[in-house]
Amino acid sequence: MVSHRHPNSLEEALETLKNEPCHIVGGGSDLWVKNRSWANTPPAFKKTLLYLAHLESLKGIRKTDDSLIIGAMTPYETILNHPETPALLKACLYELASPAIRHVATLAGNIANASPAADAVLVLIALDATLEIQNHAFKRTVKVKDLIEGPGKTSLESRDLITSIRIPRRTFTHQTYKKVGGRKADAISKVAFAGGAVIKDGTVKHLSLALGAVNATVVRDEGVEKPYINQPLSKLKSEKEAFKKALSSSINPIDDQRSNALYRKKVALNMINRFIESL
């Protein structure tokens, strides 16, 4: 039988992680689906369960001069209703799952679960978000993009805990979030797109495009974006096909029960196209 830990503080949680391998439990909306067993039998977990959803120190949203910091266990619905939440993230959360999931599910869970179709991850990567990660010995900061290594794979160590998500504050002049799913709510993305840009006096000041569910991890290539930053918008517009082509090699979707590779790739390229045209 597995043990159940319900710590009273972050320190106690970190101490538990130091002493035994655990499943960290946030809202449980990924863990309890993945480990589902028969009705009226508890799910078959093999490691200690460390419940964190109740810890107030891991919840809440605060503003600094340059960032918005969201506690790892803040439920989506709270983030959605916060006045400072970036519009791009709001657009995503509005379509993520349904209210009954959003009242419990968290950003940390979406990130650590590392699904290639994780919607919030896509937007956090487009927004250049970073994570604060703690273990009993030290704290570190990692870009969301650098944490996720493959489907279900992250660079988190067994003693690590995501404590907060930091999003740089930036006012986009243009932004688009688009998700293609089988149903309006509670759908896993077939393809998803997040794009943000700052255009000032005909010059591209900032550009970020990210695509979800088209490769093992979210596709965002800053190397492709960089040559267009601080350049006239007309350059990006006239080189649109080359821009798409440069990203195209990273768009390698799969066939699965939700969609097929051909469709996903075509839609992904159309989304990039439309975003550039909208600038």
Next chain:
Amino acid sequence: MNNVTFTLNGKKTTLSIDPSKRFLDVLRNDLNLKGPKEGCGEGECGACAVLIDGDIVNTCILPAANVEGKNVTTIEGFAHTKKYAVIKEAFKETGGVQCGFCTPGMIIATESLLNKNPSPSDEAIRIGLSGNLCRCTGYELIIKAVKRAAKRGEGLW
């Protein structure tokens, strides 16, 4: 953690259970509350929904440990309120109930929505109910019921 303590329909309740148990099983099997139903068992249909601190949550993927210290209202508890009476009448009159399997969840979703937004637009109603599936009504009748309840219950929420 050996016990889970929470307020259930207004009464403080302590249970000695496996905290990883799905809260739906705790309600239906340990507490014999059969209002919340099991539809999909994967969070997608809302048949198992209850109110936790006033907000709709699906219990089929909710670890019992996560209700520690919370205020839980199931359809059985909600049924004693004035708001329920208004919602029930509206569902009855518009034909928002057919087989009834989705109804407890739909009523919980309605209450959760009206708690936050007492006079919701059509769009807000659709989003509020977006996690609840119904195989019978085609949804339009339910949306009509929610509108009617919001109007008739003005001042209650």
